[in-house]
Amino acid sequence: MEQIIFACTFLITLILLGFTFMRLRAFFKLCKPLKYDGKLKERLSLTARVAFGQTKILRKPIIGFLHALVFWGFLVITIGSIEMVIDGLFGLNRSLAFSGIGYDIITASGDIFSLIVLLGVFIFLLRRLFLKIRRFSGVELKPKNKLDANIALSFIILLMVSLIGMNTFDILLHKEALAGTYPISSSLAAWINHHNNTSILFHFFWWLHIVLIFAFANYLPYSKHFHVFMSIPNVFFSNLNPLTFLPAMPEVSKEVKLMLSGDAFQEPSDSAPSRFGVKDIEDITQNNYLDSLTCTQCGRCTEVCPANITGKLLSPRKIFVDVRNRMLEKGPFLNKAPKYDDHKALIGDYISHEELWACTTCNACAQECPLNISHPNLIMDMRRYLVLEEGQAPEELNVMFANIENNGAPWKFSPEDRLDWTQY
Ligand code: SF4
Ligand code: SF4
Helix, strand or coil: CHHHHHHHHHHHHHHHHHHHHHHHHHHHHHCECCCCCCCHHHHHHHHHHHHHCCCCHHHCHHHHHHHHHHHHHHHHHHHHHHHHHHHHHHCCCCHHHHHCHHHHHHHHHHHHHHHHHHHHHHHHHHHHHHCCCHHHCCCCCCHHHHHHHHHHHHHHHHHHHHHHHHHHHHHHHHHHHCCCCCHHHHHHHHHHCCCCCHHHHHHHHHHHHHHHHHHHHHHHHHCHHHHHHHHHHHHHCCCCCCCCCCCCCHHHHHHHHHHHHCCCCCCCCCCCCCCCCCCCHHHCEHHHHHHHHHCCCCCHHHHHCHHHHCCCCCCHHHHHHHHHHHHHHHHHHHHHCCCCCCCCCHHHHHECHHHHHHCCCCCHHHHHCCCCCCHHHHHHHHHHHHHHCCCCCCHHHHHHHHHHHHHCCCCCCCHHHHHHHHHC
16 A cells, blocks of 8 residues: 555656656757757766866855765765665665665765755754845845745755654664664664654654655755756856857857858858847757756855946846746747747846946856856847847947947057057
């Protein structure tokens, strides 16, 4: 009977997850294709360092180390969750125990990490609730964003409590016959020593833990904590170029190359010219959307942004919060009708011109982001749209553009006059 209930619960979880991932897949299909250069070795090395090694988050030594421990703990504890699914489906207990010494290592580290994660996340929650940390606030963070962070952290606390409870009562129930090593839970079991309802409590914690895992897995894609899943692919596909490298626009490059080769009129095309830059959600790349799903809203980017620090409207974190929200608003309608227009856009209704032109392109945000999210590239793409399609640039830039067009240089003097200074 327990197996049937488990199988039904698991099936419902998979169906709900399937629905969510189909929805996300449809959103990704609205974006321009993922940029991938095939540099597998370099990308695997980057992923090992930044995603698994947590090198960027460790720049803040204390809180960074705590976060890294929580992340590594999650990786180890996930193995235990997989085992629970196998146990639940086939009516077993500790089905991976056949792996011998490996099982001892995994269960021992999982047990220790469950306590570390519990303490770490408890500290994170207290810090959010009671300390006024500047980077945890901003216009882009509405009460629902703060509630989401608190819900996700509470979920994790309950997950760890139920895991330790499950292990503790499993030890009390099966004594020496239980496979694996559990340093923390053994100590707790020794302290409890005996309980009349050991079996009931073991089953209670087992079911509580697995139901929480299923519920959390379905909650995550709608939460900022989705980075638990998305951080690894996002770092893998992130920018390998030096941060200041600005990719050329393919549409413009093609025209320039044709003109330079003298073949400008050889390839007439009937297709409508694609958009220059980014105006709305359908113009972003899949990398940009992946960035928005990965953003943890930690605010490390905004904290170092010189524009934000000096009181400008720009907050780099807001750019990706807005991208995610805009996709949620327009994406479902675009999927039904590709030409859908709600007379709103990412630029203007979400991100103002003032925010976009406040960016100094210093790349401090991209440098600090622990998940290698690239803000300046998207900001530059939105500026490209404003300049190339709307002709809207700050007055100072318009003067410079006119000078480049007329004089081949940003200054107002003719190229013939450039060496005049040598006469004085
Ligand atoms: S973009 Fe990066 S640094 Fe900024 S809030 Fe998101 S995860 Fe944090
Ligand atoms: S690149 Fe722009 S958004 Fe990023 S930190 Fe510098 S000024 Fe701020």
